[in-house]
Amino acid sequence: MAGSRSNQLVVPQANQAIQQLKLEAAQELGVQIPQDGYYGNVSTRDAGSLGGYITKKLVQIAEQQLSGGSR
Template sequence: MASRSNTLVVPQATQALNQMKLEAAQELGVQLPADGYYGNISTRDAGSLGGYITKKLVQIAEQQLSGGYR
C-alpha cells in the first residue's frame, strides 16, 4: 500500500467520506474499482468525484455555520 500524504484530521470520518464517495459515484455514473485502486480511473471521472465531494462538504459546512444542520 502506498503512503498517503493526506491524513484526516478526524480519523473517524473515513467511513463518512467513503460513503460520500460511493454516493457521488452513483450520482455521476462513475464506476468505482472494486479493489480500491483508483489508478485506472480516468482523470475526468476523478475530477468529477472530487468536485462533487468538495461541493457537498462546502454545503455541509455552510449549513453548520448557519445553524441549519443538526
C-alpha cells in the first residue's frame, strides 16, 4: 500500500527522519504502529493524535532553526 500514496516528499532524503518521528510519536502517545505500514486500521482518534503530535514537533523544530537554536 505504501507505493500507492499520492503525497510526494519535497526532500525525499527526509523520509527516514519522518519515519523516526512517527515512531517517537507513537511511543510517546502509546499508539501501536502497524507492522505492515498500513494505517487504515488505526482508530481516527489515534491517527489524529499522531498527526497533531508530529505537527507540533515539526513546528518546534522549525522555530528552533529559525531562532538559530539547535535541536
